[in-house]
Amino acid sequence: MHPQSHVDRHGLESLFTSLPVKNMVAKMPLVLEVLEAIVWEDRAEPRMRLFMLCRPRPAFLSTSAKRSEQGQQTTSAPRPQQHGGEQQKKTGSIRPFTVLALFVPLGYALSWATNGGNGSTASSSADGFVRYTLARKEDVSSTSAIFTLEPATSSDSLARRSAAERAITSVQIKQPQLQIARNYTLLPSDTGTDSANLDLLIRKERNGEVSGYLHRLPLGSDIEVRGPVVDFAFPEGVDEVVFLAGGTGIVPAMQVAKALAGQARMHVLWASRCRQDCVGGISDTPPPQSWTSWLKAGIFGFDAGQVKEIEHDRERSRVVLTLEQLKLLPPSGRTAHESPQLLVDYYVDDEDTFIQPGDIQRSLQSAYSTTQQPGGRKLLLISGPEGFINYWAGPKQWLNGREAQGPLGGVLSTMSLAGWEVVKL
Numbered sequence: 001m002h003p004q005s006h007v008d009r010h011g012l013e014s015l016f017t018s019l020p021v022k023n024m025v026a027k028m029p030l031v032l033e034v035l036e037a038i039v040w041e042d043r044a045e046p047r048m049r050l051f052m053l054c055r056p057r058p059a060f061l062s063t064s065a066k067r068s069e070q071g072q073q074t075t076s077a078p079r080p081q082q083h084g085g086e087q088q089k090k091t092g093s094i095r096p097f098t099v100l101a102l103f104v105p106l107g108y109a110l111s112w113a114t115n116g117g118n119g120s121t122a123s124s125s126a127d128g129f130v131r132y133t134l135a136r137k138e139d140v141s142s143t144s145a146i147f148t149l150e151p152a153t154s155s156d157s158l159a160r161r162s163a164a165e166r167a168i169t170s171v172q173i174k175q176p177q178l179q180i181a182r183n184y185t186l187l188p189s190d191t192g193t194d195s196a197n198l199d200l201l202i203r204k205e206r207n208g209e210v211s212g213y214l215h216r217l218p219l220g221s222d223i224e225v226r227g228p229v230v231d232f233a234f235p236e237g238v239d240e241v242v243f244l245a246g247g248t249g250i251v252p253a254m255q256v257a258k259a260l261a262g263q264a265r266m267h268v269l270w271a272s273r274c275r276q277d278c279v280g281g282i283s284d285t286p287p288p289q290s291w292t293s294w295l296k297a298g299i300f301g302f303d304a305g306q307v308k309e310i311e312h313d314r315e316r317s318r319v320v321l322t323l324e325q326l327k328l329l330p331p332s333g334r335t336a337h338e339s340p341q342l343l344v345d346y347y348v349d350d351e352d353t354f355i356q357p358g359d360i361q362r363s364l365q366s367a368y369s370t371t372q373q374p375g376g377r378k379l380l381l382i383s384g385p386e387g388f389i390n391y392w393a394g395p396k397q398w399l400n401g402r403e404a405q406g407p408l409g410g411v412l413s414t415m416s417l418a419g420w421e422v423v424k425l
């Protein structure tokens with residue numbers, strides 16, 4: 001999930017220090033490539049990053065380590081002393097003004113070149129970002145919305161299909177003032193048509209740099225997008241999937257449901273904070289009623305669950321509608337199970353319904369009882385906020401500059417998961 005920009009720092013330094021000004025124009029493509037690599041290189045030197053940012057990063061932005069652990073692309077690398085002059089001095093062999101002196105004319109030249117020298121704005125930039133326009137924003141709840149992005153020009157759009165078909169994919173969106181980017185998973189296109197538009201479900205994080213910026217943008221704004229990036233490629237032979245989704249973690253679940261339709265049976269357990277996030281969603285396999293619900297039903301003469309279902313059926317959010325459509329996808333591929341291919345259960349914090357280990361265990365067992373492919377692979381996927389993944393499966397790990405699964409921890413590590421491969425997304 002990281003940009004594959006492997007910058008050879010020493011090569012870089014010698015390039016900059018040895019570059020004669022008269023050769024600058026001739027070497028411009030190389031220099032631009034290097035500068036671009038620095039911007040996206042999470043191990044780049046602080047002094048280099050310093051000059052690529054539009055403004056100094058405030059202290060609270062020193063969450064770079066956390067972001068990197070999340071597989072985010074950012075211009076700041078995990079480091080103990082972000083503004084530590086000591087560290088900068090130790091590693092410095094290029095004087096800051098050298099970089100600045102190069103960058104300013106280069107930036108000007110790049111802008112001139114990409115604009116064809118006439119001041120117009122090209123839709124695709126040298127760093128792979130493509131210009132889109134915010135065409136629609138559909139509020140799902142007070143904290144999340146579906147953004148529809150249209151290519152700014154008809155000739156230039158990200159090729160959705162260039163990423164592997166059997167994979168979870170996301171795109172990276174740039175926050176141009178800070179020069180940072182975040183991943184957002186693509187909502188599956190509605191009808192199987194390969195629309196050039198991109199639909200994204202984006203939650204507004206409190207004080208979130210990129211999500212906050214996107215939620216503030218008015219319709220018609222330019223948004224720079226690049227990708228798609230493969231976040232997880234499905235192994236061959238998967239015939240059972242149990243998917244634990246927290247919040248916007250439902251979007252990768254929808255991609256899996258679409259990609260594996262007819263090939264694997266899938267059960268999604270989706271936890272949302274409030275009902276607005278999943279209006280109209282009715283669980284396919286509701287957990288057994290607790291004794292308190294039976295008591296309420298006895299006292300009040302109705303089942304509270306039924307009332308909720310009637311209320312929720314009045315309208316359905318677009319996410320719930322898409323999930324319903326995915327349930328209807330015709331079987332294709334090697335196996336057509338007779339039982340429903342996709343089951344979705346809804347859990348809502350505000351309604352005091354939470355995913356319980358027993359729900360997961362039931363789902364795993366029911367998958368076993370209906371499996372038709374002996375030897376088929378079984379995946380237990382978990383996607384959502386860091387806290388959600390940590391709670392169920394333990395934290396991911398950051399190893400050698402890359403995000404790794406880390407050992408299985410959390411609640412799942414105490415359960416019997418024989419035969420199931422757990423993947424933290």
Ligand SMILES: Cc1cc2nc3c(=O)[nH]c(=O)nc-3n(C[C@H](O)[C@H](O)[C@H](O)COP(=O)(O)OP(=O)(O)OC[C@H]3O[C@@H](n4cnc5c(N)ncnc54)[C@H](O)[C@@H]3O)c2cc1C
Nearest residue numbers: 063182183184185201202203205206207208209210211248
């Ligand atoms: C592969 C992938 C796919 C994703 N898909 C989606 C998707 O479809 N939809 C979606 O909404 N998100 C998705 N995300 C998450 C998304 O990429 C961003 O992480 C998310 O939008 C937050 O980014 P931000 O810049 O807004 O917040 P950030 O600025 O990174 O902040 C994140 C949180 O940390 C808090 N924070 C910041 N600094 C500090 C500090 N110093 N101390 C304590 N707390 C702090 C902020 O208040 C905020 O709540 C995906 C992530 C990945 C890796």
